Amino acid sequence: MVFAISEINNNPNLLPNTTLGYQIYDNCLRLGVAFRGAIALVSGTEGTVSDLNCKGPPPVIGIIGDPGSTHSIAISSVLGLFRVPMISYYATCSCLSDRKKYPSFFRTIPSDAFQVRAMVQILRHFGWTWVGLIYSDNDYGVYAAQSFHQEMQLFGHCVAFSEILPNDNNPIYIQRIMGVIQSSTARVVVVFSASSLLIPLMNEVVLQNMTGKQWIASEAWATSPVFRTPRFQPFLGGTMGIAIRRGDIQGLYDFLLRVRPNNAQRNDIVRIFWENMFGCSFETEGKGTDGEQVKRVCTGQEDLTTTNTPYTDVSGLRASYNVYKAVYALAHALHDLMQCEEGRGPFSENKCANITNLKPWQ
Structure with a gap:
């Protein structure tokens, strides 16, 4: 994000004579922390640190994040009331496509609706019509599971079992899920979950030496390095899944090497x-x-x-590339507003926005 903003500020053709600022919050993987950060940005209660003398009010024109679907649902529900644009780079829940509930939510990653369709197409291609389903106990997993059930029914396929991964890694629930997988005649198992929630189950797969299963991975763990180890290879080798598109960001490597505490x-x-x-x-x-x-x-x-x-x-930038695109999306939107010609604007009576008093909804 910092690299993208620095690149934009040094680009004479994009937002000329305008400097973008930023404030970054670590959500610490907690909804409360992420929510407070978003509200602080919108309300302006947090002090800003700047070496520049800015004129006029410094409005927050948009927020990049949050990566999680559950967090994005909660935060965008409030930001939508003020029409503050929020661009997530990793929240895939199909529920966030509802423009009535989330009018100012955008993203640089496809909705799970497309992922589910792609998964079912893979199953159809190989003739796998009897499969098991495991999903995380959050908005990401629940909505994806619902869409998966609907898509499977649409083509007359069947879900042999549907199990929820516990958020607390409860060993009793993990053992029960293992029992369901082993007793089922379904050889194919589809999993919608982040890698962190899936690790306890996969550790148990290794301990119980459970082989012979064809795993289908959602984008949240398909490319995770956690499972690309010799320990998991005998059990997860051959796993198929949906991956987020990789992107190349020229100059990022050199930028990262220039980072210094003194700077x-x-x-x-x-x-x-x-x-x-x-x-x-x-x-x-x-x-x-x-x-x-x-x-x-x-x-x-x-x-x-x-x-x-x-x-x-920087050889396999996925989420980072989505962040990069999100920053540029905001920059181009602001650039278009600043290049607006009076009488040909997008607002009532073809007016343009007042750049010195820009509103986020604009």
Whole structure:
């Protein structure tokens, strides 16, 4: 997101003489935190940090996120009242396509309605008409499961079993689901779930040495590196699924290598990232209780090119590419408003927006 904004601000052909600002919130995977962040942006209760002297009110023209369907449903329900555009890069629930409920919600990822149709087409292609279904206990899983049942019935196919993954990883429920899978005559199992919620079940698949199943993965775990290990290979090898389109972002790799704590002193996230990446600390070098040195002091000049982590791997950008597109979507919308010609505008009486007092709904 920061790279996209920096790229736009340095582009003389897009939003000339205009600088985009931003404020980033970590939702900590909690709805309450994400909701407070969104409300703070809309209400303007959070202070902003800027080196520029901006004139006029600094309106939030749009919000990028949230990645989760459940979070997006809750947040966009409120943002829709104020017509503040929200562009999610990972929320796929088909329910979010309801323009009456979510009038200002947009996304740069397809609805699950298309994913379900694609999955059923795969099943039809291979003649798999008797399949099992497992889904997560959230809006993403529930709505996808409903659509899957409807699409299967449309073609006269049958769902042998339909099981919900527990959010709390309850071993009793995991064991029960394993029993259902093993006792069923269905060889194909379709799963709608994020990888984090699926790990306990797959660990049990390995422990019980359950082979001979054809797994069909939703986009939330189809490309997850968690399951691309030798441990899971005998059980998940041959898994088919739907993947989010990969994209190439020119210049991102070099931009990431230029990130330095000294260049982002107001950004605590960069400091935390740096400490975890290099196993050092920006605090004074200390000693443990037994006199052993705990962590060396970070210099801020450590070399990112020596690290081998997903941070610098830009070969398979999926969610990141969707974020990139979301930022550009907002930028182009704002650019169109600024290029508006009086008498040919999109508003009543063909008027244009007042750029010095721009409203998010515009």
